[in-house]
Amino acid sequence: QKEVEQNSGPLSVPEGAIASLNCTYSDRGSQSFFWYRQYSGKSPELIMSIYSNGDKEDGRFTAQLNKASQYVSLLIRDSQPSDSATYLCAGRPLFSGGYNKLIFGAGTRLAVHP
Amino acid sequence: SQTIHQWPATLVQPVGSPLSLECTVEGTSNPNLYWYRQAAGRGLQLLFYSVGIGQISSEVPQNLSASRPQDRQFILSSKKLLLSDSGFYLCAWIPVQGSYNEQFFGPGTRLTVL
Numbered sequence: 325q326k327e328v329e330q331n332s333g334p335l336s337v338p339e340g341a342i343a344s345l346n347c348t349y350s351d352r353g354s355q356s357f358f359w360y361r362q363y364s365g366k367s368p369e370l371i372m373s374i375y376s377n378g379d380k381e382d383g384r385f386t387a388q389l390n391k392a393s394q395y396v397s398l399l400i401r402d403s404q405p406s407d408s409a410t411y412l413c414a415g416r417p418l419f420s421g422g423y424n425k426l427i428f429g430a431g432t433r434l435a436v437h438p
Numbered sequence: 439s440q441t442i443h444q445w446p447a448t449l450v451q452p453v454g455s456p457l458s459l460e461c462t463v464e465g466t467s468n469p470n471l472y473w474y475r476q477a478a479g480r481g482l483q484l485l486f487y488s489v490g491i492g493q494i495s496s497e498v499p500q501n502l503s504a505s506r507p508q509d510r511q512f513i514l515s516s517k518k519l520l521l522s523d524s525g526f527y528l529c530a531w532i533p534v535q536g537s538y539n540e541q542f543f544g545p546g547t548r549l550t551v552l
Contacts, residue, residue, distance in 0.1 A: 367543040424539045430481035
């Protein structure tokens with residue numbers, strides 16, 4: 325069973341702090357990883373993609389991938405109340421082939437308080 | 439422009455009634471298409487995926503079926519709804535084939551079975 329695991333939270337951080345969201349995966353052959361943000365009652369929105377070991381930065385967001393440890397993280401700098409949402413981590417297993425299927429974690433709820 | 443639509447946005451149906459949810463995409467040809475379900479407070483479960491007209495793959499046995507009658511149309515159906523079919527149904531697609539093959543979600547259909 326290929327799995328992606330996340331702490332359900334809630335993760336509570338003060339406004340302006342760094343929020344750190346973590347994800348582990350079981351399939352060592354997984355190639356690419358994605359972070360989605362989902363506001364309550366809305367569909368998920370893709371915010372970061374990463375497939376190489378190391379860090380990838382986009383604005384206030386940094387995705388980190390460590391394939392040896394099978395670990396993916398998302399850092400949100402200068403957190404704002406508008407960042408309060410559920411963050412879904414997804415991985416593309418090696419077996420997905422041309423179908424490009426993803427396996428999602430259950431999500432971590434982030435609450436940024438003023 | 440590349441867009442994805444889902445219809446209807448919300449639906450309340452009695453147990454035992456039929457179901458038809460529609461997903462249409464614009465702006466690209468022969469995209470991979472996906473149906474997911476998200477139960478209340480839960481992660482995303484992949485239900486069906488399609489890589490071309492008339493081609494459907496099912497992830498889990500269930501009370502639902504899918505069809506792709508046109509290149510840019512993906513339909514989710516049921517002959518008789520169960521209470522457990524309630525949830526948030528999301529269509530996703532890959533509009534650009536490339537290094538990441540990123541999936542993007544439609545706005546979703548919230549289904550309540552009573």
